[in-house]
Amino acid sequence: MDSSTEEKIYEAARRIFILKGMEGARMQEIADEAGMNKALLHYYFRSKENLFKAVFKDIFTKFFLKVKDTLFSDVSAKEKLIVFIDNYVDLIQSNPYVPQFIINEINRDPKVLKTLMFESGIEPQKLLEIFLNKVQLNNQSKLDPRHIVISLLGMLVFPFVARPLLQMVYFNDDKVAYDRFLNERKDIVKNMIFKFIEA
Amino acid sequence: MDSSTEEKIYEAARRIFILKGMEGARMQEIADEAGMNKALLHYYFRSKENLFKAVFKDIFTKFFLKVKDTLFSDVSAKEKLIVFIDNYVDLIQSNPYVPQFIINEINRDPKVLKTLMFESGIEPQKLLEIFLNKVQLNNQSKLDPRHIVISLLGMLVFPFVARPLLQMVYFNDDKVAYDRFLNERKDIVKNMIFKFIEA
DNA sequence: TGAAAATTTAACCATTTAGTTAATCTTTTT
DNA sequence: AAAAAGATTAACTAAATGGTTAAATTTTCA
Structure with a gap:
């Protein structure tokens, strides 16, 4: 080293x-x-504050930028969504503590987020766009696409954030079984979302 | 007082x-x-530890017991699910910081959960049972019902746990708009789940 | 080479924090 | 009413923690 x-x-x-x-x-x-x-x-x-800020900005930015590209390719919305889900789950799987870390620190001090949003170069709207057309197409024009995005993120993130609780409650604390479960989730979530948006 | x-x-x-x-x-x-x-x-x-343990046990137990009854009534699975979702969202709405608190403290020290599980009288399996029959009925016998339960919980809990982040990113930090959004969620989530399980 | 600059260390400081104690005030009991 | 038991307070202690400093070591470069 x-x-x-x-x-x-x-x-x-x-x-x-x-x-x-x-x-x-x-x-x-x-x-x-x-x-x-x-x-x-x-x-x-x-100072500790200084060190933390530097590190946090870096973690935050890198985490979200890593999946950003998946939404810019020139393929159908459906394919974009598939790639996004695959990459997002992979990303969390290799950084299992990062989502909760980000959520906690932003809850502790929401001010930092405002500046971070602009400096980081993330574009959360891109994920929305996938559903914007899709939803209007299927007579669901009243449906706010943000509901789908946040449902999607919740389904993907929650099993990692609440892992100890869920693994104990629903898997008898069997680590291997829970890992298997997490690996199945990509397809399950794709399925759920598609069934919902494809009226 | x-x-x-x-x-x-x-x-x-x-x-x-x-x-x-x-x-x-x-x-x-x-x-x-x-x-x-x-x-x-x-x-x-x-000691602080003592005070915390007493309080945590109380919060944990009361929180989960408050929705437990909704799953024991003698009505159809569909109706049970509707009541559960309504009550669960109401519960979080009046205790918005509790889910993240529970998740964080269990992550910090997963040991406490094991004893708590037995003493608390919660029955997480009850929620599973709703989907157990439902899923088999619809040629989805390969589908682990735990996927549905955890998807459901993720969709319900995530918007509260990640509120500051989501409100800023997708609602321009408009508190009123986000509250409105949260109020719509019961029906959205019911819809998503039903579309999925009712093949 | 040798002096100046940059890096690293051990020892220290000030503040915070969980926990204690001994004295005081209040309530209960006889 | 007086003694005993219980409740409350101010002042204290010990340990932990973020931060500092001055001396020692290493690196740079004229």
Whole structure:
């Protein structure tokens, strides 16, 4: 590993903050994770707040940008949706703690979101557009497409965010069974959404 | 108000813990909220951990028990589902911070859940049963009904848990519009679920 | 090479926080 | 009414935590 000290701090902070959140994380813990003296965190980032903001912006931006492209290809709405769901689930699966981390930190301090929205380059409207035409086409013109988008996101995100609870309650705490369950979800969710929008 | 000191502490702790979580809450803050000396919290509850456990168990149990009955009436599965959704959304609407609070605290310490499950008297299987017959009836015998239940819960809970993010991203931070949106959700979700299970 | 600049460390500081204690006030009991 | 038990308070303690500092080490480069 030939990464710089600053990068090591950044990566360590990233891991710790995602797991424990801004308030739960300890500077000493991050220093230990990075394998160095705590004073170095302040030498490079001045304060915990500063370090957190840098890391959070990075996590937030990267997370949402990773699926953004899937909505720009020149294929049918249906195909776009399929690719989006596949990629989104893959993304969460390789960053299982990130959705809840983002939700928690935005709830803790919603102010940060406003600035982040513009700087990040994410385009949440793109996901809406998939359903905008689709819904009008099928005599459901009264239906706000945001209902479909938020239903979709809820179905995809919830099983990860509430995993410990759901795994215990509905899977007898069988980790393997729950992983199998998560792998089936892509197709289940596609199915549900299609059945709904294709009147 | 003629509630006892212990009850005042309990109620204050309840409010503060729900808003800030176990780690974010301060004993002094709870004492202030209850309008009394901090030493009294220890006099009645010995430790923060103790106070939290008592409060958490109470919140967890009451929350889930409040909708449990809706699944025991002697009506059709469809009607049961309608009543469940109506009551569940009402329940969240009057306790908007509780779902995320429960999810966060269980993620922080999943051990508590195991004991809670048995002592609380909740019966999560009851919700499954609604779909168990329904699904087999419609040539979807391969479909695990847990997928429907978790989709349902995700669609209902997610808009509340991720409210600040969604309100900003999809509603231009218009609180009134988002409240209107939430009120429409009961029917939208019923519709989605029915379209899916009624092959 | 050697001085200046950048990096790293150990020790320290100030504040916050859960928890304790001993004294005071209030209620109950005899 | 007096003693005992219970409730409440202010002041305190010990540990944790974010942040600082001055000295030591390493790197840069004239």
